[in-house]
Amino acid sequence: MDGDVAVHVRGLRKRFGHVTAVAGVDLTVPRGAFFGLVGPNGAGKTTTLSMLTGLLRPDSGTVRVGGVDVWSDPPRAKQLMGVVPEGLRLFERLSGPELLSFTGRLRGLPQEQIAGRSRELLHVFGLQGAGDQLVVDYSTGMRKKVSLACALLHNPAILFLDEPFEAVDPVSARTMRDVLTRYTARGNTVVFSSHVMELVERLCDEVAIIAAGRVVAAGEVGDLRGDRSLEDVFVDVVGARGWGQGALEWLGSR
Amino acid sequence: MGARGAGVVGLALALRLTLLRNSLRSGPGAAQRQFGVIVGAFAGAGLALIAVLLLAVTRHDQVFATNTATVLFTGLALGWVVLPIITFATDDLLDPARLSLLPLTRRDIATLLVTGSLVGVAPIATVLTALSLVVGVGHGLLSVLVAMLAALVELALCVTLSRVVAAALSGLLRSRRGRDIGIALTTLVALSFQLLNPLLQHLQRRSGATSGAQSLAALAGPLHWTPPGLLASTPLLVRQGHAADALLRLLAVAALVACGVVLWERLVARSMIRVDAAGRRRRRRTSLSPRLIGRLLPGGRTGAVAAKDLRYLLRDPRRLTSQLIGVLIPSFAIVVGPAYSGGSRPGTWAVFVVVVVAGFGGLQGSNRFGLDGTSTWVLIASQTSRRDAARDLAGGDLATVLVIAPLTVAAGLLVAWLTGGWSYMPPALGMAAALLLVAAASSSIVAVQAPYAVPDDPRNAFSGGAAGRGCASGLLALALLLGAVVLCAPLLALLFPALHHAGYGWALLAIGPVYGGALGLALRRFAAQQWQHRGPEVLQTLVSTRT
Numbered sequence: 001m002d003g004d005v006a007v008h009v010r011g012l013r014k015r016f017g018h019v020t021a022v023a024g025v026d027l028t029v030p031r032g033a034f035f036g037l038v039g040p041n042g043a044g045k046t047t048t049l050s051m052l053t054g055l056l057r058p059d060s061g062t063v064r065v066g067g068v069d070v071w072s073d074p075p076r077a078k079q080l081m082g083v084v085p086e087g088l089r090l091f092e093r094l095s096g097p098e099l100l101s102f103t104g105r106l107r108g109l110p111q112e113q114i115a116g117r118s119r120e121l122l123h124v125f126g127l128q129g130a131g132d133q134l135v136v137d138y139s140t141g142m143r144k145k146v147s148l149a150c151a152l153l154h155n156p157a158i159l160f161l162d163e164p165f166e167a168v169d170p171v172s173a174r175t176m177r178d179v180l181t182r183y184t185a186r187g188n189t190v191v192f193s194s195h196v197m198e199l200v201e202r203l204c205d206e207v208a209i210i211a212a213g214r215v216v217a218a219g220e221v222g223d224l225r226g227d228r229s230l231e232d233v234f235v236d237v238v239g240a241r242g243w244g245q246g247a248l249e250w251l252g253s254r
Numbered sequence: 255m256g257a258r259g260a261g262v263v264g265l266a267l268a269l270r271l272t273l274l275r276n277s278l279r280s281g282p283g284a285a286q287r288q289f290g291v292i293v294g295a296f297a298g299a300g301l302a303l304i305a306v307l308l309l310a311v312t313r314h315d316q317v318f319a320t321n322t323a324t325v326l327f328t329g330l331a332l333g334w335v336v337l338p339i340i341t342f343a344t345d346d347l348l349d350p351a352r353l354s355l356l357p358l359t360r361r362d363i364a365t366l367l368v369t370g371s372l373v374g375v376a377p378i379a380t381v382l383t384a385l386s387l388v389v390g391v392g393h394g395l396l397s398v399l400v401a402m403l404a405a406l407v408e409l410a411l412c413v414t415l416s417r418v419v420a421a422a423l424s425g426l427l428r429s430r431r432g433r434d435i436g437i438a439l440t441t442l443v444a445l446s447f448q449l450l451n452p453l454l455q456h457l458q459r460r461s462g463a464t465s466g467a468q469s470l471a472a473l474a475g476p477l478h479w480t481p482p483g484l485l486a487s488t489p490l491l492v493r494q495g496h497a498a499d500a501l502l503r504l505l506a507v508a509a510l511v512a513c514g515v516v517l518w519e520r521l522v523a524r525s526m527i528r529v530d531a532a533g534r535r536r537r538r539r540t541s542l543s544p545r546l547i548g549r550l551l552p553g554g555r556t557g558a559v560a561a562k563d564l565r566y567l568l569r570d571p572r573r574l575t576s577q578l579i580g581v582l583i584p585s586f587a588i589v590v591g592p593a594y595s596g597g598s599r600p601g602t603w604a605v606f607v608v609v610v611v612a613g614f615g616g617l618q619g620s621n622r623f624g625l626d627g628t629s630t631w632v633l634i635a636s637q638t639s640r641r642d643a644a645r646d647l648a649g650g651d652l653a654t655v656l657v658i659a660p661l662t663v664a665a666g667l668l669v670a671w672l673t674g675g676w677s678y679m680p681p682a683l684g685m686a687a688a689l690l691l692v693a694a695a696s697s698s699i700v701a702v703q704a705p706y707a708v709p710d711d712p713r714n715a716f717s718g719g720a721a722g723r724g725c726a727s728g729l730l731a732l733a734l735l736l737g738a739v740v741l742c743a744p745l746l747a748l749l750f751p752a753l754h755h756a757g758y759g760w761a762l763l764a765i766g767p768v769y770g771g772a773l774g775l776a777l778r779r780f781a782a783q784q785w786q787h788r789g790p791e792v793l794q795t796l797v798s799t800r801t
Contacts, residue, residue: 016798053635054634054635054789054790055631055634055635055790055793056790056793056794057790057791057794074637075637075638075639075642076638078635078636078637078638079638081635083631083635085631087628087797088628088629088631088793088797089627089628089629090629090632091562091566091626091629091632092629093565093566093569093570094562094565098565101558102558102561102562103632103636105553105554105555105557105558106555106558106559106632106633106636106642107636108554108555108638111553134569136430137430150632
């Protein structure tokens with residue numbers, strides 16, 4: 001029944017104490033889509049992605065990934081997914097190659113496959129030069145890259161990436177985009193969150209705008225934006241905050 | 255310029271007081287900061303009080319008082335040398351580079367930093383401790399005056415030393431590796447107190463000193479010629495009529511301080527413009543050990559987790575700290591301390607220290623997920639069966655056993671060699687093996703049921719994160735250790751006869767590991783079931799209590 005749907009989310013909710021982080025999110029991500037999740041800070045993107053990937057138990061709602069219910073059959077769902085979370089650390093006192101080897105062994109991959117794929121991934125993401133430097137000493141951009149490499153290692157069908165391009169230099173970002181575009185072109189699905197509207201506009205087929213824990217707009221990028229830029233649509237939908245007449249008058253005056 | 259200087263002093267005072275006040279405020283990590291400030295204040299007040307009392311009591315014996323003052327003065331100076339390495343990351347007024355963007359002259363920065371270090375618990379405690387010299391040796395106006403001068407020069411010496419160390423090492427200390435060194439050093443300082451008593455007793459026995467005074471004189475002898483020693487000796491010299499000599503010593507140390515200040519100013523100027531170590535890319539030479547680790551361990555998930563834990567133990571000072579403290583302190587408290595307290599040769603029974611080492615050592619994985627922190631998600635996201643969950647825990651337990659088992663055997667061999675209790679070794683090791691395996695498996699239950707976050711940014715070796723949770727989890731672990739002891743009780747049937755018949759001892763050595771292994775397997779099975787279901791909850795605990 002979920003043949004053409006990679007991710008199917010209904011009525012997802014999560015409260016932390018008195019704060020409602022996610023207030024009923026519905027999402028449908030078609031198979032093979034490059035799907036963007038955008039929203040202002042604190043909108044609930046990370047909470048939503050955590051619940052989609054089996055890392056945070058929702059208060060209510062269902063999540064099906066590749067036709068498998070994430071919260072009633074987590075083991076099967078986890079086989080299908082690769083995850084790059086935001087705000088969670090990696091095992092950073094390992095070097096890049098050690099981290100990949102560790103991840104591969106956790107995933108139960110054969111030794112030769114781990115070695116071969118790690119070498120290729122490190123090379124493609126330009127991390128082979130880091131040698132046995134520990135990940136804790138990596139820059140933020142390098143961490144994002146090694147994190148993505150770990151998520152790709154077991155060749156999952158669906159990738160969930162939380163702010164994957166943050167602090168990544170333009171050259172590496174291009175490489176990452178190319179890798180991900182090729183990945184989706186082969187029928188795999190990417191769901192990613194970002195602040196950078198131009199990037200979402202350029203990469204994504206579909207987008208959902210989240211604000212205050214709800215999806216306030218969703219659909220194909222072209223339909224959503226019409227003849228405006230996605231940023232304008234975003235600011236319109238989310239509601240820009242005025243800064244009041246008279247504030248900062250002194251700034252720049254000589 | 256004068257007004258500007260006064261302004262900078264005021265700014266430094268205000269900044270220091272604000273920092274002190276903020277450190278006492280509530281918020282993430284407040285408990286441990288408050289704990290640190292309170293412990294620091296008590297330790298400082300205690301040190302000063304002890305110094306004054308000690309020197310007041312020994313006032314009649316000027317030589318003894320001077321020796322005491324020499325040791326105290328040297329200790330203070332050493333403390334000030336170590337202090338910036340330990341507090342570099344938490345003390346905002348230590349790193350000159352933090353001020354580099356402000357429009358301040360070099361002199362302003364120097365004033366700011368010096369004022370900053372003259373306000374706080376440590377400088378007050380230092381002045382009070384140093385002034386105990388007045389109480390102890392000061393007699394007559396001139397020697398009191400000289401003692402006060404010596405106290406002031408001591409403070410200047412301490413602050414200068416500390417500032418030179420901070421400025422010289424600022425590049426290193428700003429880096430991750432520098433923080434690691436700070437943490438390791440803190441542990442060493444803390445553990446040194448545990449080791450101090452047996453060590454002093456050993457030294458006393460070797461030097462043939464029969465009284466405390468003789469030991470003190472032996473200790474102070476070589477310290478008389480260090481700068482703090484020179485200062486401590488001045489009031490006595492005045493009383494003996496060598497006022498000129500005393501003055502010369504004061505001047506010599508003051509000149510040294512002046513040189514230190516000049517050096518420090520240069521170092522500050524250099525450290526403001528130098529690229530720090532954190533920014534430089536360093537190739538880290540992987541030592542033999544990780545490869546060796548890889549060879550020794552089983553393949554698959556269990557081996558991967560065990561290898562990761564062992565690498566972390568080598569690379570993360572917080573783990574080493576917690577393991578050392580977790581094993582050594584109970585061992586000293588329960589066996590080594592009592593064994594040495596009599597003053598005579600410790601009894602052969604002390605070999606059973608191995609059971610304590612194994613028991614507490616086995617519990618070291620009790621907060622494994624807390625130590626892994628939010629990176630625990632990697633395990634949760636890749637767990638695709640119940641068996642995977644069991645392997646996660648087995649890997650952690652395996653790492654514990656691989657570290658603690660050799661440590662236990664080494665402790666046993668050492669104590670047997672010291673006491674001659676060789677005959678107790680087989681039953682003691684058999685018991686220890688059973689307890690280690692049961693305690694390790696029990697620790698996986700605690701790890702899943704009661705994880706608590708350890709701060710992400712390790713600035714303090716003893717930062718326990720949520721202090722209450724740590725305490726509760728510690729009590730839970732202790733309860734589990736008692737449980738493990740109860741579970742191992744059937745082996746006592748062999749232990750008691752083994753104290754008299756060697757045959758039973760060897761039988762216990764053979765049966766202990768098998769018994770512990772089987773029981774451990776059953777316990778871990780239960781823990782794995784919990785771990786598979788509680789993964790997201792464990793992660794949520796670590797995320798929400800993260801500081």
